[in-house]
Every structure is written in structure tokens, then in C-alpha cells.
Amino acid sequence: MRMKLKNRIVMSVLICFLAVWLPSVLVIFSYMNREMHAASGEALREQISMDVAEVNEELFSIIEAASWICSDKSISDAFSYASIESPGAAVDVIDAQTRIAAYMAASPAGEHLNKIVIFSPSSDISFEYVRWRSGSLGDVEAIESSKSFSSLSFPEGSIVRLMLGRTLNSPFEEAVIAYGRMRGFDAYLYAEFSMDIFEPLSSTWSMYIEGGGMVYPSAIPDELLGSSYEATAYPLSIPGCRALRFQELTPLRLISSSGLLVFLIVIAASILLFLVVSVLLSRYLTKASSHLVRHIGHLMETKDFGVVDKSIESGDEEIAAIGHAVNAMSVSISELLKRNEALFEDKKRMEIDMLQMQVNPHFLYNTLESMHYLAEVQRNDGIARMSRGLSTLLRNMAKGTGDRILLSEELSLLHDYDEIQQVRYMGMYEIAYDVPEEAMDLLVQKFTLQPLVENAIFHGIEPSGRCGTIVVSAAIEGCDLVLTVADDGVGMDGETMERIYEERRHSKTNMTGIGVRNIHERIRLMYGDGYGLSFASEIGKGTKAMARIKAERRDDA
Secondary structure (H helix, E strand, C coil): CCCCHHHHHHHHHHHHHHHHHHHHHHHHHHHHHHHHHHHHHHHHHHHHHHHHHHHHHHHHHHHHHHHHHHHCHHHHHCCCCCCCCCCCHHHHHHHHHHHHHHHHHHCHHHHHEEEEEEECCCCCCEEEEECCCCCCCCHHHHHHHCHHHHCCCCCCCCCEEEEEEECCCCCCCEEEEEEEECCCCCCEEEEEEEHHHHHHHHHHHCCEEEECCEEECCCCCHHHHCCCEEEEEEECCCCCCEEEEEEECCCCCCCCHHHHHHHHHHHHHHHHHHHHHHHHHHHHHHHHHHHHHHHHHHHHHHCCCCCCCHHHHCCCHHHHHHHHHHHHHHHHHHHHHHHHHHHHHHHHHHHHHHHCCCCCHHHHHHHHHHHHHHHHHCCCHHHHHHHHHHHHHHHHHCCCCCCEEEHHHHHHHHHHHHHHHHHHCCCCEEEEEECCHHHCCEEEECCCHHHHHHHHHHHHHHHHCCCEEEEEEEEEECCEEEEEEEECCCCCCHHHHHHHHHCCCCCCCCCCCCCHHHHHHHHHHHHCCCCEEEEEEECCCEEEEEEEEECCECCCC
């Protein structure tokens, strides 16, 4: 005797549920558990690395301060005398103390400074600058008799050495100790800095600072040194010193034993509810569903989605509704297939272009080469300007993944790009802005202006061999926003303009690799006919590029 269809539906789905769904859910739970553990660990490591970098910057400021003191001529002059009693010695010592106080007040290292002692083993000249801890007449004697000073050595080419130690005076506490060797004189610098320099690590992440036989802020518990914990080390700017973070190797548990029990109870209740609902639904579905299934099978086999069968819209209300939806869907699919056939290739190409809208590695390479060159011919100004512009540009580009941004944000990206190119071209051009305030919150497609400005530099200003001006302006014309990039460069004839327009990508030396044709197609795909790029140029008088888009704000989009 054959089982009724509705009973077969109930039993088949129930068996599939028990055989497939339950193990799948358990596997998914296990997988999500591992993924969440890995993701949380990676995010935590990135944040800790940022905090370690911040601490290392503070330590580097100590090295800078100590190096400056050991190299300053006024401070060296104080030790050019045989004795403090020598004429002029006291005046130079006071002047040296004043210069140290002024420098440390402006240095980030001054926030953590306890005191500075400068002394010469071969003379009676010594002086101190104290901040958070008072000095003592026996400081120099204590330093000279310390084990760290007697075994003091400096890395090759360096006059400063950092180490972990303890303060000279009571209460004796852990401190960052800086030793320095004065240039050209038998004199030394000793400086104490409080351990609160490591506060971003020890207070936030419960990490331990280890080095020189010391552990801060306390001894590492024995349980953390067992096999169930893994230690991750982050090197610090102090030689032999590192930050340690311990992480339990046992993966995080999404559900406890009691949680698993509740989960199984919910599954059991779901099975019972499923049986009841399956029996009720099967009574309605098996009556009129066969005709509907045959029609759907015909559509799938013939792909003739324009066929409408009114008979499938009869029967129970639910089946009739499904039949009506199938007929409507068949007509809609037929129309969509015709429309999508024309748009498919364009959309596919645009999606590829959007994926390729990333910073060209050749551009980064050339920029970093320029930075290296500037490092050799000048001090810090050019490097600071270019690196600051590049880091800000990359950071702003990484904010969000949307295709459209505010005009103010687009101008900010353009400004960061200009900061880099100004160093590269050594001020060969300047950009002027004529953008009304009411246009700043209008939406534009990302990287609309930058390729146009880049085009003006490469094809307009640079070939002229003289300094030029690029004017970036915006105007609201009715319901449209018109963005204009005009230069006073060499200009171009129609053939050159057409060749540049037809190029889908620029050369490998530009930033994004986006051509003007790409910009035009993106605008037309977004806003339709009547929008896009237009150009006007005259040989010897410059070129003007205009982008017309809809004037839309974020609330209107």
C-alpha cells in the first residue's frame, strides 16, 4: 500500500531535517566559533600594534631629547671648564639648565620626565633638571657607582641608550632610564622617565613589559606561563625590551553546556511544530499544486517566459495567489531579459572598472621615490608634506566603499592629491577653487575631479614648461551641478583631445588609472543621457573640462 503524498512530504522533510539540518547547524556553530575567535584575535592584534607604535613614538621622543642635549653646544660649553669655580663656569651651567628646561617643556618626552642629571667623572661640574622627582646631592655618586653605569656601552654610531631600571631616590620604582654620552667631552647624561609611558598597553590590554630582568607592572602569573596560554611579543624601542600579551589557546565558546541543552530543546520543539504545520499545509498543497508544478516545469524547459496560463490561478486562495504570481513573474522575467541583455555588458564592464579603482602601485612607487630623493637633498619639510598628503589621501580613500560622496569630500581627496603633486612638480602649478558653499553637500561620484586635474597637469601644464594655474569651480544650474576644471596650459587640437578621451586608462604613472572616457560613461550610466563630460580647448590658451551631473543631496538620493 502506497503512502499518501501528504504523509510522504511530512516524513521526507522530517528525515532530511534530522539527517542534514541538525548536523549542518552544529557544523555552522563550530565554524562560526572559530571564525569569530580568529577575527576578534586579528582585530585585537591590530589595535595592540597601534598602541605599541604609539608607545614606541614616545620612546623615540626620549631618544631625540637625549641626543639633542648631548649634542647642544651651550650644554657642552658648561663642561669646557676645569672646575665649577672657574670664571664663567657657573654662568654657562645656568644657561645649559635653562636650555634643557625650555626644550623639555616643548618635547613630548617632558610629560614623562622625572629628572635629568648631567655630570663629568673627570671634574666637579654637574647639574640637574628635575620635573616630577626632586634631585639629591648624592645623585652623581649613586649613578657612577651603579652597575648599569659601570657596564655602560653604546650601540655603534649612537650616543644614547635606553634601558629599564629603578629610580635613584626613594620610593624606588621602575623607570625608563636614558644614558647619553656628550659629544667631544668626558661627560654623561642620566635621565629618568616614569613607567606611565607604557600606560596605553598595561592599562588597556593587561600586558606586561619585560626587559633587563624586570617585568612591569607586576610579575607574570604562573598560570599565564603554562601550556594553555600563548604569548605574543611586540618589540619596543628599548633594546632587549618587549611587550607581552597572553591569550588563552582554548577557543571562545559561543554556547555553554546549558546553552547547548536549550538549543536541543528548541530543536525538539521545532520538530513537533514542524510536524503539525506540515500535516496542515500538505492538505492544501497537494490538491492543486500538480498543475502549477507542470506549468513551472514547462517554463523552465522551454524558457518561454511570455506564456501565461490562467488555469493555474484557480483553486485554493494560496495556490491561486501563487499561480497569479507565477504568471506575473513570467511576464516580468520576459521583459527583464530583454532589457538586461542590452545593459549586461555595460554593467559588467563598469563593475570591473569600479573594482580596479584603486591606487596604482606605480604611482605609490614614484611618490616614495620622490620622498627618498627629498630625504637626501633637504631636511624634513618636503618629506613631511608629501608623506602627510599621501597618508591622508589613503586614509580618506579607505573611508567607506560607496560610489558617491559629498563634493566637500571629493575636494578633500583632490587637496590631498595636490599636496603630493606639488612636491613632485616643485610648485610648477597652483590650484584655485571657486566652489559655492551651497554646493559642498551635493553628491558626486568618487574620483570625478582628480582624473580631470591629473589630465590638466599631464597634458596642459607640464608640456608648457612654465608655471600654470588650474581652476576648479562648481555651479548649480537649475537641477544640475556643473563641475569645471580649467587650465592655462598648452591646449590641444581636436585630434589630441579625441585621443585622450578615447583612452580608457591613463599611463602607469598616474594615481587611479581612470581615464576621462571612464568618467563620462560612469556619469551617463548613473544619470542618463544629457549628462557627462564635455571639453573646450584652444592651442596656446588652455583646456576646460566640464562634468554635468544631477544636483542631489544625500537625503534626496
